[in-house]
Amino acid sequence: MHAPSEDHMAVVTRILRFLKVTPGKGLMFSKYGHTDVEGYTDADWAGSATDRRSTSGYFTFVGGNLVTWRSKKQKVVSRSSAEAEYRGMAHGVCELLWLRRLLRDLGFGPKKPMDLYCDNKAAIAIAHNPVQHDRTKHVEVDRNFIKEKLDAEIVSFPFISSEYQLAEVLTKAVSTSIFHNSLDKLGMRDVFAPT
Template structure:
């Protein structure tokens, strides 16, 4: 936003070309009367068959409307599913914090802790079990725990059948995919 480049313009043009050929697809924005910020995060574990790196993804919603999403292969190999989840949770927390700051700058800051839904109980920051055998996991765990302790973020558990971010991290059935599109407002 602060220093757009030719790469950014190329990305915008790619999006516009996609929108041109898919006129019936889009996002529906509705007025729900609140400015709550929430997200869904998930990570597969060692999902890439070539290098066994995990993929993490998240969706974020403002006022019940989908505003950002991302799916990205993690830079390091996780030796447990909890480590992969912590990496994904940390990315989701960063996105929620950015949205919170942006909304506050616009005069619409959220008034309650933001919810980040995660479907892995082992990775939720409330769990006292330590998974930080390596530095990057320890940093992610402390970052997530700090935001939880400050009551900026809350991590309600969500069962896998309601986890929207699954479509960003793994293959899902057609039924699950179409249900997710409906819940995402697409």
């Protein structure tokens, strides 16, 4: 906004072109009989060619319906893919905690730990390991924050294969089939499409 360029205008034009050809697309909310809160988080390690910063993203679901999502470039350069994923997990945990607080205020607080699915086993191991290692010193604040929520059984971190990782569409270029499959799983529907 403060220094618009031709690249910015190209992105705006692309978004407007997408909106023009998809007037009936939107999120369909369904009743699944539960109010479980879960999230999917992913990060690409050193994905930016210019500054080598990673991009992290997450989707959060309440009762099986997509309610929030975000994709953002990380503020620091990560030294490993585990670090990039771990920073992404910290953002996902913050979003889950916000949703938990909101649902409690509405009288629908989660009864069990909220699942945050991650496709990086090293990042999950760091979350569960109470011992500080040299390789985790640079993410110590995130590590303590996540460990505290894990110990309090507010969140859990089940591993999910990259094949089923929904948040991958927020951080990486994916094939057309994976993209459309993800849209279906996210609840995206076209009201004008024949059923």
